[in-house]
Amino acid sequence: MPTTSINGFDLFYETFGAGEPIILHHGYTGSHYNYHASAAILAPKYRCILMDCRGAGDSGRPASGHTIEQYARDVVALADHLGLARFTFVGHSMGGVIGMELGINHGNRLDRLVLVAPAPADGVQMPPGARERDIAVHTARDVEAMLRERRITTARELSDDMHRLRIQRGLSVSDAHYDESWKALEDARLGERLSEITVPTLMVAGAADGLLPANLLDFQRLPNATLHVFSRVSHGIPYEVPEAFAEVIADFMEHGVVTARTLQEKLQAAASRA
Numbered sequence: 001m002p003t004t005s006i007n008g009f010d011l012f013y014e015t016f017g018a019g020e021p022i023i024l025h026h027g028y029t030g031s032h033y034n035y036h037a038s039a040a041i042l043a044p045k046y047r048c049i050l051m052d053c054r055g056a057g058d059s060g061r062p063a064s065g066h067t068i069e070q071y072a073r074d075v076v077a078l079a080d081h082l083g084l085a086r087f088t089f090v091g092h093s094m095g096g097v098i099g100m101e102l103g104i105n106h107g108n109r110l111d112r113l114v115l116v117a118p119a120p121a122d123g124v125q126m127p128p129g130a131r132e133r134d135i136a137v138h139t140a141r142d143v144e145a146m147l148r149e150r151r152i153t154t155a156r157e158l159s160d161d162m163h164r165l166r167i168q169r170g171l172s173v174s175d176a177h178y179d180e181s182w183k184a185l186e187d188a189r190l191g192e193r194l195s196e197i198t199v200p201t202l203m204v205a206g207a208a209d210g211l212l213p214a215n216l217l218d219f220q221r222l223p224n225a226t227l228h229v230f231s232r233v234s235h236g237i238p239y240e241v242p243e244a245f246a247e248v249i250a251d252f253m254e255h256g257v258v259t260a261r262t263l264q265e266k267l268q269a270a271a272s273r274a
Helices: 032-042 068-081 094-105 131-139 143-154 160-171 174-186 191-196 212-221 241-256 262-272
Strands: 001-007 009-018 020-025 048-052 087-092 108-118 199-206 223-229
Touching: 001 068, 001 143, 009 032, 009 131, 020 032, 020 068, 020 094, 020 241, 032 048, 032 068, 032 143, 032 160, 032 241, 068 094, 068 143, 087 094, 094 174, 094 191, 094 241, 108 143, 108 241, 131 143, 143 160, 212 223
Parallel strands: 020 048, 020 087, 087 108, 108 199, 199 223
Antiparallel strands: 001 009, 009 048
16 A cells, blocks of 8 residues: 655555545544545545545654644645645544645645534534543553444444444554644634635534534535535444445535525526526
């Protein structure tokens, strides 16, 4: 599998198919595996580039640089390496915040932007004690406790093998990634700048995801966006409903932003030609 040395580390990526390029970025402790099933469906028409960010998956483990701004620069560097002047970016969870950063500060490189259950633009806020509990379970590497919790909190049924794979991938991230990325998500303050994202944007959310209220708020701040909410789906949209997720991506790639406003604009244009 290919890697490229950029910005001080070896970045892993995997390519499916050919055609218009789509770079797909995982979440906080995820990896490129989260997109495998969806990419296989999209591959006959699109070039899907699945990447692992610094400190996660099969990429290198640098000692620093785990910030939203640097993650976005790493995406742009990968695109440069692949000779992509422009591309569609799909970002899940933390990857969605990276997508926001790309839309704000690197929008000239984007054809489209897909934010999949993104972490809140104005920073993650956990209930008291929740983060400390997550750290304790992660540090103890208690796979069975994590498995029991994921069985309950994942709205769609997944096999234990799939859960275990994602748990092991989450446990494999570097300590720097685990600590610094979370702080970057807590400190994010992009909400007031979402209005600067003019590239066509799709917000994808899960109705059973605790981030749904924040996703809807951030969607309303986007000036050129459409929305898809999956019923009975929690946070892991790309792997909970990979076939349906791929269909939504393909539809957006073909039709772009379709809203009451865009339909009204089409009506007015037709009237002016009559």
